[in-house]
Amino acid sequence: MKRYIQEAIANDPSTSISYSTFMELALYHPDAGYYMKKGTKIGKEGDFYTSSSVSPIFAETIASVFVRIIDAEAVQPIIIELGGGNGSFAKQVVETWKKDSSSTYQKGHYFIVETSPFHRSLIQEEIHTLEHVSVVSSLEEIKSLYPSFKGIIFSNEFFDAFPVDLIKRLDNDLKEIRVTTNDNEELVDTLCPLQSKNLLQFIDEYGITLSDGQTYEVPSAMCSFIRTLGDWIEEGIVLTIDYGYRDEEWSLPFHKDGSLRGYYKHQLIKNPLQNVGEMDLTTHIHFDKLIKAGKQSQLDFYGMYRQDEFLLKAGLLGKLQEHDHRDPFSETSKRNRAIRSLLLQGGISSSFHIVVQSKGVQKEQLDSLI
Structure with missing residues (x-):
């Protein structure tokens, strides 16, 4: 290289x-x-962790928000994940969607956009038994099927790897x-x-x-991408999870370098x-620039949340399970620990924020769904 x-x-x-x-x-x-070569990137054997690598509960909770939005017919039952990684998040979301809303799942489709041939192969291994799921190398492949988009577009630690x-x-x-x-x-x-x-x-x-x-x-590339996304969307919701700062934070002395x-x-x-x-x-991404670039293509800014706040709002605490297992390695114990780690002050969720943008969807409708 x-x-x-x-x-x-x-x-x-x-x-x-x-x-x-x-x-x-x-x-x-x-x-x-780096992203195009073979080799594990995520998890213990890789170079970094993501929230979805902590536990399936993260994807299940995000999926529950998607299902509420789709069940309410706020958008069509089409979900696009930008940057699919190893496919674990996609598999967990799709399995939750199928379990919680089988009728919309059967009518819908889940697309995973992943540029890396190696990661596409990992994703295929994860999703090969699932219906209504496709992995593509670029957004252009989906645009050829849908000249205008009505659905949900999701990303987790996607924009932080854009060139600057x-x-x-x-x-x-x-x-x-x-x-x-x-x-x-x-x-x-x-x-x-x-x-x-x-x-x-x-x-x-x-x-x-x-x-x-x-x-x-x-962040020119990020802003250009979100503007293009907004131009394509007719009715949809864009949910971005990443780490970054607002403009007033970027001006602080400890961000000088x-x-x-x-x-x-x-x-x-x-x-x-x-x-x-x-x-x-x-x-770290520039959230205000992401929001402003979206507005330039009619993407309304609905809200921005710290990840743990969003997960609480989405009902993560309700997924805790009572048990009397003394075995700390039981599935229930591990699941409950994962929930606590996602909500722990100073934990992984404290470093991430979730930005919600929308187009053609009423704010009042989103208020009851997010």
Whole structure:
């Protein structure tokens, strides 16, 4: 992977590449990109955990919200999951949907969009016994079936892996942080004058202001994606789960260096230029930019919740089961522990937020369903 990036740098007239280009190559290069290669990414044997890897109860609870929305006929019974990972979340949601609302399940369909051939193979292993489920490599495959969309679109830790560009304010001047090589052919940062028209336009359009010395990750790709999604949706709900901050939080001093980092074997790596192609790269997302970009394509902002608050609202506590098992490893004991871990203050749910956007669905109707 490093060689591919070095070639891209050498072929650029500035002998440097943008961070968005670097991330696109490091994560999604068809031969050597982190997500595209074979190898476990999620769980104990991988590089990071997700909420869905804690217990099936997470997916069951989210699925119960989907089922309520579909049963109320607020949208058509079509669910799209963006970034399917290993397929465990999809399997758990579909099994819950089939159990709780068999009639809508039989009429509906669950699509999983996953760009990685390796992950698509893992998903197929998980879902091969399930009906009304398809895994596709791009959203375009679904758009060919539905010129306009009426349903639910869900993602969990999807946007945090989108490529971003890096800018920095120094002495009242905006610079772009790019990637180049040093005399030893190592990948290093370089500061360049900010000349990209696209970046300058984004900064102006979204009203980005930086303090002196602040590094900022420009989420152009995320905003472009959510706008395109909103343009396609006729009647639908977009539910996004991820970690990130609102604008007022990004301005705080401890976010001055930005949030781009890597995860390698469950270790946080501060230098994203290390372990190229071998580790996950991620940023905290800009929730206000996600919301504003959605509004530009008529996606209404319904609400934003901390994940544990949303799970409580969705009825997670009601899934606790009484038991008199003394065995701490019984299925009931493990299930109850998983519920508590998802609600524990300072636990995994405290780091995540859920943003709900909608189009063509009445707010009053959502109030009774979410």
